Amino acid sequence: MMMEEQNGKPHKEDVCPGKKDKLNLETANAQIEETKGPEFWRSLEELAGSGEFQEMMHREFPKGASEWLDTVSRRGFMKLMGASLAMAGMTACTKQPLEPIVPYVKQPEEIVPGKPLFFATAFTLGGYAAPLLVESHLYRPTKIEGNDKHPVSLGGTDVFSQASVLGLYDPDRSQNVIHLGNVSSWGQFKEVILATLKDQSASQGAGIRVLTGAFSSPALADQSQAFLKLYPQAKWHVYEPVNRDNAYEGAKLAFGQPVDTQYQLENADVIVTLDADFLYAGFPGFTKYARDYAKRRDPDSGNMSRMYAIESSPTSTGLKSDHRLPVRAVDVEMIACQLAGSSGGSLSGAQAKFVASVVKELQAHRGSSVVIPGEHQPPAVHALAHAINAQLGNVGKTVVYTDTVVANPANQTESLKDLVADMKAGKVQWLIVSGVNPLFDSPADVNFADAFNGVPNRVHLGLYQDETAEQCHWHINETHYLESWGDTRAFDGTVSIVQPLIAPLYDGKSLHELLGVLSDDAQLSAYNVVQDYWRKQHPGSDFDLFWRRSLHDGWVQGTTYTPKQVSAKSENFSQTTTTRSTFSSGGPASAIEINFRPDPSIYDGRFSNNAWLQELPKPLSKLTWDNAVWIGPVMAERMGVATKDLVRVEVNGAKVDLPVWIQAGHPDNSITVFLGYGRKRAGRAGTGAGFDVYPLRTTATPYFTTGAQVTKISGTYLLASTQGYQTMDAGDETRPIVRTATLEEYKQHADFNEEKPPAELTLYPGFDAQYKKEPYAWGMTIDLNSCVGCNNCIIACQSENNIAVVGKEQVNHGRHMHWIRVDAYYQGDRSDPQAYFQPVPCMQCENAPCELVCPVGATTHSTEGLNDMVYNRCVGTRYCSNNCPYKVRRFNFFLFSDWDTPQYKMMRNPDVTVRSRGVMEKCTYCVQRISEYRIKAEESGTTDRNTDGDLKTACQQSCPANAIIFGNINDANSQVSKLKAKQRNYGLLDDLNTRPRTTYLAEIRNPNPELQG
Amino acid sequence: MADLMQVEPGEQKPPVIAPGHNYGTVTDKIADVVLKKPVSLGWLGGLFVCFLILQWMLYGVTLLFFKGVGVWGVNIPIGWGFAIVNFVWWIGIGHAGTLISAILLLLRQSWRNSINRFAEAMTLFAVACAGMYPIFHLGRPWLAYWLFPYPNTMGYWPNFRSPLVWDVFAVTTYGTISLVFWFVGLIPDLATMRERTDKKILKYIFGMAALGWRFSARHWSRYETAYLLLAGLATPLVLSVHTVVSFDFAVGIVPGWHTTIFPPYFVAGAIYSGFAMVLVLAIPIRKFYNLGDFITERHIENSAMVMLGTGWIVAYGYAFEAFMNWYGGDVYEGFVRFNRFHGPYALTYMALLFFNLVVPQVLWIRKVRINNFWLFLISLDVLVGMWLERFVIVVVSLHRDFLNSSWGMYYPTQVDWAIFIGTLGFFTACIFLFMRVLPAISIFELRTLLPEAESVKHE
Amino acid sequence: MQIFHRATNTLAKASIFGGLILVGTLLWACIQIQRSPYVTYQHVARPQPVPFSHEHHVAAIGIDCRYCHTSVENSSFAGIPPTKTCMNCHSEIWLGGGMLQPVRDSYASGKSLIWNRVNDLPDFVYFDHSIHISKGVGCNTCHGPVDRMPLMYNEGSLQMEWCLDCHRSPAKNLRPQEQVFNMRYEQPTTQKPLLYDGKVYTDQMSLGADLVTKYHLRTVADITSCSTCHR
Amino acid sequence: MKDPEIYGLLAEFDNAEAVVEAAHKTYAAGYRKIDAYSPFPIEELWEAIGFHSNGVAKISLLGGLLGGTSAYILQWWINTISYPVNIGGRPYHSWPSFIIVTFEMTILFGGLSAVFGMLAMNGLPQPYHPLFNVDRFAAVTRDKFFIAIFSSDAKYDPMETKQFLQSLHPSAVMEVPT
Secondary structure, eight states: OTHHHHHSHHHHHHHOTTOSSOOOHHHHHHHHHHHHSSOOOOOHHHHSSSHHHHHHHHSSSOTTGGGGTOSSOOOOHHHHHHHHHHHHGGGGTOOOOOOEEOOOSSOOTTOOTTOOEEEEEEEEETTEEEEEEEEEETTEEEEEEEOTTSTTTTTOOOHHHHHHHHHHHOTTSOOSEEETTEEEOHHHHHHHHHHHHHHHHHTTTTTEEEEEOOOOOHHHHHHHHHHHHHSTTOEEEEOOSSOOHHHHHHHHHHHSSOOEEEEOGGGOSEEEEESOOTTSTTSTTHHHHHHHHHHTTOTTSSOOOEEEEEESSOOHHHHHSSEEEEOOHHHHHHHHHHHTTOOOSOOOHHHHHHHHHHHHHHHHTTTSEEEEEOTTSOHHHHHHHHHHHHHTTOBTTTEEEEOOSSSOOOOHHHHHHHHHHHHHTTOOSEEEEESOOHHHHSOGGGTHHHHHHTOSEEEEEESSOOHHHHTOSEEEEBOOTTTSOEEEEOTTSOEEEEOOSSOOTTOOBOHHHHHHHHTTOTTOOHHHHHHHHHHHHSOSTTHHHHHHHHHHHSSOTTOSOOOOOOOOOHHHHHHHSTTOOOOOOOSSTTSOEEEEEEBTTTBTTTTTTOHHHHTSOOTTTOEESOOOEEEOHHHHHHHTOOTTEEEEEEETTEEEEEEEEEOTTOOTTEEEEEETOOOSSSOTTTTTOSOOOGGGOOSSSSSEEEOOEEEEEEEEOOOEESOSOOOSEETTEEOOSSOEEEHHHHHHOGGGOOOOOOSOOOSSOOSHHHHHHSSOOEEEEEETTTOOOOOHHHHHHHHHTTOOOOOHHHHHTTOOOOSSEEEEEEESOTTSOEEEEEEEOOOOOTTOHHHHHOTTOOEEEOTTSOEEEOGGGOOOOOHHHHTOTTOOOEEOSSOOSOSSOHHHHHHSOTTSOOOOTTOEEOOOSSHHHHHHHHHHHHHTTOSOOOOTTTSOOHHHHHOTTOOEEEEETTSTTSHHHHHHHSTTEEOTTGGGOOOOSEEEEOEEEOOOGGGOO | OHHHHOOOTTOOOOOSSOSSOOHHHHHHHHHHHHHTSOOOHHHHHHHHHHHHHHHHHHHHHHHHHHHOGGGSSOOSSOOOOHHHHHHHHHHHHHHHHHIIIIIHHHTTOGGGGGTHHHHHHHHHHHHHHHHHHHHHTSSSGGGGGGGSOOOOTTOOOOOTTSHHHHHHHHHHHHHHHHHHHHHHHHHHHHHHHHHHOOOHHHHHHHHHHTTTOOOBHHHHHHHHHHHHHHHHHHHHHHHHHHHHHHHHHHTSOSTTTOOTTHHHHHHHHHHHHHHHHHHHHHHHHHHHTTOTTTSOHHHHHHHHHHHHHHHHHHHHHHHHHHHHHHHTOOHHHHHHHHHHHHSTTHHHHHHHHIIIIIGGGGGGSHHHHTOHHHHHHHHHHHHHHHHHHHHIIIIIHHHSOSOGGGOOOOOOOHHHHHHHHHHHHHHHHHHHHHHHHSOSSOHHHHHTTSHHHHHHHTO | OOOSOTHHHHHHHHHHHHHHHHHHHHHHHHHHHHHSHHHHOTTOOOOOSSOOOHIIIIIISOOOHHHHSGGGGTSSSOOOOOHHHHHHHHTTSOTTOGGGHHHHHHHHHOOOOOEEOSSOOOTTOOOOHHHHHHTTBOHHHHHOOGGGOSSOOOSSOOOHHHHHHHHTOGGGTBOOGGGTTOTTOOOOOSSSOEEETTEEESSHHHHHHHHHHHTTOOOHHHHTSGGGTOO | OOOTTEEEEEEEESSHHHHHHHHHHHHHTTOOSEEEEOSSOOHHHHHHTTOOOOTHHHHHHHHHHHHHHHHHHHHHIIIIIIOOOBBTTBOTTOHHHHHHHHHHHHHHHHHHHHHHHHHHHTTOOOOOOGGGGSGGGGGGGTTOEEEEEETTSTTOOHHHHHHHHHTTOOSEEEEEEO
8 A cells, every 4th residue: 555655754755856945866766757758857957956946946937937828939949949859869960968867865665666656535626525546656646537436436537626736736836935925934924823822812712713615624624613612702704606505595495404415317317407507517526427417328228318408508518408498597496486386487488388398207207307406596496496306206216415515504605794794893803714715706795805904914825826815914825635635525425535645845734734723733734633533533443444445445434425314394395386476587588687607617716827727628619718708699699799899798886898709509688707717816827817707796696697788899809719610510511520310310210320431442452451460459439429528538638648738829829739629519590509519539540641641751550550640750741730631630839848847847747758849749549558558468478458448548537428438449349349339330521431440429319209390 | 835836817926036136146145144234223223122022031931940830820720821832832933944945845946945044044943932931831840851761760761652752852853953954054155155254253163164065066966965855854844743742732631632633733823823924034134134136025925825825724723623522512522612702711712713814814915915014914913813822722721621610710920921022032032143144045045046047957 | 265274174073073972971971970879879888976887796796687677677667776775785895985985975865876877768769678578688688788887888879770670570689588687698509509498499580489479579560660669 | 197286177167057068078088086066056067077876865764764763662662671651551562652753763863864974975074175275266156167177087187187178168277286
C-alpha cells in the first residue's frame, strides 16, 4: 500500500519541487523522469531550487505569462528556434546539449522511476464529492481519473474534477500569506490572531464570524462544532452563489425537513424533467445519472426509456430528450400543477396536448416513472414534484430520499443576509472567509461589499488572491485539494478520504489548520484532524487496517446513506396537490424573463482561471472564453439583433451590456445569462474574460425573474466559437453526418442506416490481409445515443496528451488544439429543434487520405492500424489537414505549448511528447497507453495483452455514459467488435472509402407516437 | 495554336522585323541598349521602387520565421492560403516563357525569336518567386531539405506518393532546364557583347561567360541539335510541371479539388496568365527602349490571340467543372458549385469569371489586339483574374468541405499581403536589372530572320 | 583581338571540375559531420562530478549491472543509483579517497550528485529498457564493453539509423536470457559453439532465428512502425 | 611541310551565300582540316565543310535513360527494400505514384547531358583561341563570314593554300598566328 509512505511527513515535505527553501532529491529526481520523458529541461537550474525557479514561483506573473492568451508570443527568435530544433533533434544539424541526470540520495521503496503510481482521493464541488484516482509520476499528480471501484463514479468523472489538476499547477495561485498587501507569514498571522482570540474568548467569540462554502466533510463538520462550542456566540455562515436552497425549501414544504433526493434512473421507463439539467456536471450525482440514463437508452435492449423535458433555457438534458417543451421558467410551476392534476392555468393547444400525453404516460408507468425538478425552480415546484412522485408510487422505486449530503443544509441566502445584517450592526470583529468569493458573487441587493468593509478584521483563506482577498487584511494561501488532507461525501453519502498527492507547492494551509489555530490548537495538522475524527468513528485495534483500506479504495466502508422514510406534511400538501390553481405567475406572456445559470465551463466563477475550462467549448453554443446572453431565434428576429450584437439587459434596477448569442430552442420572451464571468482578479486566464452578471441578481429571485428589459445598443463583440455552423444542412441538401431514426423505424428495419460503401473500392490490393494477421487491430465505437455532450472527453484528452491552450483570439482564428471535439447539430424548427451531439476524434482511417499526401512521411500507418503522427518528422505543410475529411488534425501555428513555466512542466504527462511550433498533431488513440499494455504483456512472455475493458483511451475512461468504446476489432468477443456488428453502426463519410476505424452507432430516439408529426 | 497561323483574309500580316535592317544594325541596336545607352533616371527610379517593395517582403518573411505561420490567415480548415495561391500563380506565369522558347520553336514560329529571350528571363524570375513560397509556407522551414532523398541519419525517406514531393522534383527540374536553356541561348550573344564593348572589364566578364564561343560551323551544328533537344524536352516538361502542380489538388479528396479536368485546365490557365505577363512586360519595353522594330505589332497581336485561345480553354474548364459537380450527383461536389455562387466568397468567383471570361472577349476585335494601351490593361485584368482563380480553388474549396462543424473562413493578414506584393517587387526588380546587363532580344536568332539570311536557306 | 592568355583554357576547364569536386566534398562533409562524434558524442567520455569507473566496479570487483541500475528489468528507465547505494560500500572502504568527497558530501548534505547523461536519446524517442532486456538484448549490445570503460561513454551513435539497424533484423543480436547481463558474452561461432535448449548453435543467425520465435518477437514491420518509438 | 608559326589561313566573306559556296569549293579542293564561321547558324555551311553528324542526340538519350531508370530504381528500393511503410493503405510498390519523379528525372538528365555534351564536344570553355589573334575575326560576331584552313591539314601549303583562298574571292585573306 503506497499511501503509507504518502502519509510519512518526510515525503510530503520533499516531494514538492516547488518548495522554496529546500531543493531536494525528489525534486531532482523529477529530472530523471523528465529527461527520459518528452520534456526538455535545459538545465537543473531551470527545473528547481536555484534562482530562476525561485523567482518564477514568486513572481506574480511568471515568465511567459502572456503566452496563454497572446496571439503572438513575445519569446525571442532563438528561443523559438531552440525549442523547434530541439524537436528536430539530431537529424536537423543540431547537437544535443549535455543533459544533467540527478539521482535520489535515498530512494523511497515504492518508487520505480518511469512507472506511475495511482492514488485514490476525491474532488468536491458544492459539497458533493467526485471520487477519483489520480495518476502520479514521482509524486507529481498528472492525470485525474474516475475511481472505477466507487459506486458513484464507476470510472466516470466530470469536467471540473478532470481540469482540477491544472488548477493545482496554476502559476497564478496565491503563493504567500499576505497582510495588508505585503508578503507576510503563517507564523506572524498566528501570533496576531492568537493575541486577539484572547479577548474574543471573553465574549465567547461574539465578534467572530466564519463564512465558507457548502461542505459535506464529516471531519470539518465535527471540527466546526467543536469550534462553535469553544465560542458559543460565534456564527458559522455558508454561502455559495449556486446552491440547493430551493431543493431544501421544497423538501421542507413537502416533508418538513431538508432531504436529498436520489433518482434511480435505471428503473425509470419515463423521465420527466421540470427545467432540470441532470446531465450537467454541476448537478449532484451527474456521473451516476449519466450512466444510468445511457443504460436505458439502448434501442436493442427492448426497454428503452422515454424522456420528456419541460424547460426554459436549453440544456443538454432537454436536447437529449425525446420530447422537449420550451416554456419560460416561470410557467414551469403552472405546468407542474397540471401534471399533478390541477386544471388551473392557461396553456396553448400544443402545450396542453404535450402535458396531456405526459400525464397519460406517467399514469401508465406508475412506479417506473420519475419527475425531476430543476435546482433553480422555486420550492413549490420541488414540492409538487415530490407530490407527483408520491402519487405515482415512484418513491422507493425510482426516487429515494436520504439525509442531506452537505453537513449544514441551512438556507444559504438567509445565512448570507444574517451575516450582512450583523456586519452592518457592527457585531462582527473578525470575519474569516474561506474558499468563497462573496465580493464577486454575492447578490446585488445585499450590498455585501459595503457591510464587509466595515468589519475591522477580515481574514481570507483561498487558492487565489481574488476580489475578496484583495479587500481582506489577511490573506492566507490555501492548499489545493491535491495538496491537503480532508474527507468529503459523494451524493449517495459515501465518504471519501481526500489524501494529498503532493506536498503543498507554496506552503499553503487548509481550513482544518486555520480552524486549529482559531481553536487555539496551532500545531494541529489537517492529517491529524481527519485521522483523529475517523479514529473516533472507528475505534478499535484494526483502525490502521481500516484507514489504509479507506485510503486505498477511495471511500470509507459503511458510510453510504440508506434510503430514508419521509412522511408528507399534510397541510403543505393541501396547497401543492391537485386542487391548487394559483401560482407565482410570471405575469403577462409578453413580460421578458431572465434566467441565471451557472456557466457550463467555469461554474459560478471559481474555475475562471482554469484555461482548460475557459477554452472548453460550451456544450450547446460551443463558445469559449466568454459568456453571452442567450436569446431565442423568434425574439432575436423581433428585436432585430444578431449573434455578437451588444444588448443592454436591465433588471432589478441594474444593467449590464453583453453580446447576444442566438440559441436554437430558447423559448420566446426569455433570455439566459451565465454567472461567473467578468472576474476582476482571477488571474491571467480569467481576469477580464466575459461579463459579470451578478449585479443583476437578487436574493429574492436568484435564478429567474420577469420584467427584464433588453435593448439593442450599438457595437458588436467578438465571440470565439469552435463551431460556427451548427446544422447538417448545406445548400439544399442535408448531409448524413449524424444518422438517426425513431425507435419504431429502427424496429421495423434495423438497416435504415444505408450507404454502406462497396467492400473493395480500389485498384490497389489493400492491407486487409496484414491487418487480419495481426493479433491486434485497434478500433473504436461512439454511441450517439449515450453521448450527452458533457465535454468530459475533451478535458480528459487535453490532460492525458499535454494539449496546449491557445487563447480566445486563436480559437476565433480556428486554431484550437482539442484532439477530440463534440459537434452539436440543430435540425428542424430553430425554436424547437432536434439536436444531436457527435464526438469526433481521429478516425484512424485504414486508407488514410492524410498519410498519402505527407511529403516527408511524418504520418504513416502502424501494423496495428494506428494512424501514427510523428511530430519530430513533421515539417508542417498542413497538407494532411487539408486532405482530412474529418478535420481532426490540429496544427501548432505558433509555439502554443508553454515550454517555460515550471509548474506546467510538472503537470505534463511524461509519456507524451510536448509538441513544438510548426508541427501537426492529432488523436493517437492514446498510443502511450497501448504501448504500456503491449510492453507489460510481452515482458510476461505472452502475446495476449488481455486489454479488453482494461486498456482504455483517456476519453473512454472519463466518459460517464460509456459512449466511447475502444478495443481490438480482431477479437470477435471484444466489446468493440460486438458493437461494430450492430446494424446501427456506421462510419462517418464512409462513402469516401477512407475505411475509418472509429465508427458511430446511429442515434435512435424514442418519441411518443401521440406527439409525433 | 491554330489561331496563331490563321490570318484574317484581306489583312496583311505585319512583318517580324521592320524593313531596312541588316546584320549590323540589328546587332548594334540591341547591344547598345546595354552597352551604349546611359542609365536613365526612369530606370533608376523604377528599380528603387521595386527594391522598396522587396523590403516589405523581407519584413513579412522575418516576422514569419520569428513567429511561425500563424502570422498568416491560415487555420484549420484552410491550411493553405496565399502562399500556395501565389506559388501556383507564379509558376503559371513562368510557363509562357518556356512555351515561347520551346514549343513555338518546335512549331517553327520564327516570330518568337524576338521575344523568347526576355520571355525566358521572365520564366526564370517567376519560377524564383514561385520557388520561395513552398519553403515559406512550411511550419518548420529550416527542415525543408527533408523533402529531398539524401542519405540521412534517420534511415528514413521522403514519401514519393505525395504530390508535394512530385512538386519538388518537377519545379527544380523546370528551374534548372529553364536556366540552362536561357544560358545556352545567350552564349553567342555574350560573344557578340564581348567584341562590342570597349571596357576591358566587361570584355573579361562577357568573354568568360561566352566560354570562348567563336561561331564555328561545327559548334553551330552541335549547338543547334542541343538547342532543339532542349526545346523538345522542355515542351513535355512545361506541360508536366503544371500538371504536377494541379495534382497537389487533384490528388486530394477535397470537394472542388478532386477533379480529372485539372491538368489540362491548369496548363491552359498557366499559358493564359503567362502571355498576359509577357504582354505586360513587352509593351513597355518596346516603348521605352524603342525596340518596336523587333517587337512588332505582329508579336503583340499573336500573343493577344494566344490569350484569347487559352482563355477559351480555361472557360471550358470552368464550364466542365460546374457541369461535373452537377452531373456527378455527389452531395459535397454539388455543394461546391452552390457555395461558389452563393457562399461568402461568391464575389471573388463572380469577379474571376468576369476578369477571365468576359473582359478578354474584346480581343476578338483587331483594333484592340493591336492597341498597346488597351491590351496592357486587358493583360493586367487577366493576371488578376487568374490569381483569383487560384484563390477560389485553394481557399474556397477548403473553407467548406465535408463536415459542416469544421467550416471556417479565411482572412488574409497584412503579412500575407506583404509577402505577395513583395515578390512582385522582386520580380520586377529582376526584370529591370536584366534589361540593363544582357541583350533583351536574341541577336543571333534575329539575324536568321533577316531577308539576306533567309535567302541562303533556299539555294 | 585576343583577350585571354593561353593558360585560361586549362584554367577554365579545370575550374569547372574543381567546382564540381568542391560541391561534392561539401555535401559529403555535411553527411559525415551528422554521424561524427562531434554531434553524437560517440566514444566521448562526459565530464562527471566523480570519475566513476565501470571498468573497476564491473570487471575488477564484479558487481552486477542490476545492483545499481535497479529498475532496468521492470521499467523503461534503468535507474541511476542513489547516493545511498554508493555509500553501502564506501562507508566501509575507500573512506579517505579524495575523489569520493562529492559522494560523501551528497550523503551528508542530502543534495544529489548531478551527473551528465551519457546515453542520451532525444526527448521524442521512447526507449524502454525492460522490454529489450526481456527479449534477450544484452546490455553491451547497445552500451558496449562497459566493463572496459574507465570513464563512461556511449558506444552507439544513438541515431535512428543505428536503432533501425537492429529493429530491421533483431535476430543478429538476440542472446539467451541468462546471458543478457554477461559483459563478455560472445556470439556462437564454429570455433566457439553454444549449447542452448539442448541444441548446439555454431552461428548467431540460427540462434537468433530460434530466439525470435521463442521470445514471440513481433514482426519487423511491427517493430519498425513509427509509434513503436515515437508518441 | 608544316609551318609552326602559322595556325592557319583565314578568308573573310561578306554574305552567307558566298561563304557557303566557298566552303563547298574548299572541301571539294580536298581540304579537310578546315572550319567555317558565321554570325548565326547556317545548316548548309556545316554540311558544306563535310560535318554531317554530331553525337549530341545520342548523349542526351543516354543521359535521359540513366536519369529515368535510376530515379525509378531509387523509389522502388526506398519503398520496398530500405524502409517499407504502410502509407494510406497503398502497396509498398505503388508504381503509378513513382512515374512522375521518374519522368522529371528523365527530362532533367536528358537536357543537362545534351547541353554539357555539346559544350564538351565543342571543347568549350575555350576563352583563348588563335583565331582571336586576328583582329578582323571579331567581325564574325556581327556581320562577317569566314573560312579557315588550318596548317595542320595534310594538303596545307603556305603559298598554294593562300592562292586557293584568294581564288574564292574573299574580301580578305589573313594568316592566323599561333
